[in-house]
Amino acid sequence: MSNPAPTSLPVDDSWWRSAVIYQVYIRSFADGDGDGTGDIAGLRSRLPYLAHLGVDAIWINPWYPSPLTDGGYDVSDYRDIHSTYGTLDEAKQLITEAHELGLRVILDIVPNHTSDQHAWFQQALAAGPGSPERDRFVFRNGKGEDGSEPPNDWHAAFGGRTWTRTDDGQWYLHLFAPEQPDLNWDNPEVRAEFESILRFWFDLGVDGFRIDVAHGMVKDPALPDLGLTEFSVLTGEGQQDHPHWDRDGLHDIFRSWRAIADSYPNPRVFVAEAHVRPGRMPDYLRPDELHTAFNFDFLKCPLEAGKLREVIDRSITSLATVGAPATWVLSNHDETRHVTRYGRADTGVQALFRNQPIPTDLALGTRRARAAALLMLALPGGAYIYQGEELGLYEVEDIPEELLQDPTWERSGHTVRGRDGCRVPLPWTGDTPPFGFSTTGATPWLPQPEDWKTYTAEANQADPTSMLQLYRSALSLRRTHPGLRGEDFCWLDSPAGTLLFERGNGVLCAVNLSDQPIPLPAGSSPLLVSGPLSEDGLLPPDTTVLLYRD
Incomplete structure (x- = not known):
């Protein structure tokens, strides 16, 4: 193994247990060369913004050479950078500059399939x-x-x-598009190649990987029929031996990967994208396997107190059996943005809309999104922020059909619009598109709504009550307050439709998801509120407050 790249980050083997990681969908983050597509130059220019936000790391969606049939999840070369995004030298500079700002860098690895151009x-x-x-x-x-x-x-x-x-x-x-042929993980050459790929990037200073489709790499060699009428993200529920999801053979692979990560002086980390059968997630997070996994139960949970409590309980207690922390996430590049979801009658994750969007009350959705964000950042464990959620961005559901690029649109016969609505390029400054996304004013690869002028980072910065300021304040408290730095957690009694829990050092979090205002817990004072309290000091509906005991 070559010598690891130098890093200015402190050695901290447990940083990942409570890290807040910012997801960068690189095509849509910032365009540094003026071609309308985000790139490494744009990301480098915005690293100070991310450091000021207060996150611990960035996770970058695939930036490798790719035909971009599926937004880069069809990789043609795992050891280089797509020319649209920059060069390998620029990637090295990005890693160095991020480390200098105290930001770790996590990449996406796509081991289930390659591009058909690989x-x-x-x-x-x-x-x-x-x-x-x-x-x-x-x-x-x-x-x-x-x-x-x-x-x-x-x-x-x-x-x-x-x-x-x-x-x-x-x-x-190909479990996904025809342009994404599945690899055979029973082949030793495949296993050796990916171990080499891990070392390649770890040697360049990368701090970890998010593993795409971590639950799907191993298949039953008999390839038996499933007897189903359509695809499901996890069709293994109720089926103990699913032929291509959540198979036991995965764990040998991940043990070998963990050994590689642990061989570095500042150990690298893994987070799994894994949809698994109930009760199976701890198997992936045993001490000699992966470090963390995305919490899809929390992301998909309706914004209802009882259901949230059940998911939070199950997440914390089940993972504690293997000594792993829970993670929390509200949005990502595959799901409708939660501002939009929370403004609907059904606040859980819905199927990507067909034909016409579902009616949404954005004011209600924004108020609830603020409450959910403060709840998420008050919970013990790690958290993920999807780019733009800190600006309050909503799902763009009226992209013209001729501009849609998600393969779901074509493969569904133009009946399912797909995921483009959560991937629209970010608005940074100004009153008109491209809102500072491109250095030259070039037209972005997906169109931005005109009314995003009130959602830009610049507009958020100027408003002390904005979503951005809420995120910054919550992240600052999370990092500096001793009561939020540990893993202490205890439920307290609270009225129906509400949540109340205590962290360490007397820090409380109260969430009101009922339809009536409620009093604050006796003997407590607010640290941070997701929205204004009522005139008589009550906590309004769809509002969260962090408090400390007097």
Whole structure:
């Protein structure tokens, strides 16, 4: 192993247990070269903004060379940078500059599948059936007398079947788009290659990886039929031996990855994107496997006190059995932004809308989003902030159809609009698009709403009551107040429709999700409130307050 890149960060083997990590969807964060697409130069220019926000690390969505069929999750080279985003030297400079500002850097790794333009897959197509090159992927002969039927009945995430036939008559597996062929993780060459990729980036100073589709890498070699009519994110519920989700063989892979991460003097970390069967998440977070995992139960939970309490309880207690911290997240690049979700009758995660958007009360959604953010940042464990949520951005649901780029739009036969609405480029300054996103005023790759002029970072900065100021204040308290730095947590009694818990050193968090104002806990004083208290000092509906005991 080569010598790790120098870092100015302090050695802290447990920083990840309480880290707040900011997700950078690089295409939409900041455009530094004026072509309408976000890039490393733009991100570097905004690192001081992120440091001032108060986060501990940034997670960058895939920035590798890619045809961008699926926003970069179709990787053609895992050891380089897409030319639209910059160069490998710029990436090294970014890592150094982030570390100088106290920010760690986490990358996305995509181990379930490659791009169909990856050299390995091109070699597999050229080599033909039965070759070692094809064994790196999942090729099979078809069913029927002439092999013209797919090997099984599996369905792909973006619509359609999960098999594509090659010119020589074989079929290859892709759980997602046809341009994303699945790798064969029973092949030792595949395992060795990804271990080498991890070391490559760790040696450059990267602090960790988010693992895409961590629950899907290992398949049952028999590839049995599922008997389902469509794809589901986790169809394993109620099925103890699902053929391509949450299989036991994953854990050997992750143990080997953890050994590599731990071999560095400032150990690197992993966070799993894993949709698993109930009760299975602790298996991924054992001390010799992954460090943390995204909490999709919390993200998808309706904004209702009883359901939130159940999810928080289950998250904390189940992961404590393996000594792992919970994580909390409200939005990401795959889901409708929570300002929009919370302004609807059903505040849980809904299916990506078809044809017409669901009616939304943005004022209500914003008030609830503020309450949810303060709740999230008051909980023990780690948290993730999706770029733009600190500005109060909502889902853009009226992007013209001809500009939609998510593969779901095409693969669904133009019935499901997909995820573009949460990926619109950020507004930074000014009164008209592109709102400072591009250094030259170039048209962004997805259009921004005109009314985002009131949501820019500049406008948020000027308003002491803005969403940005709330996030900064909450993150500052989380970092400096001793009661929020540990993992102490205890529920207290509170009225129906509300939550009340205590952290360390007498810090309380009260959340009112009922339809009536409630009094603050006796003997306490506010530290930070998500919205104004009533004139008589009560906590209004859809409001959260952090307090300390007098």
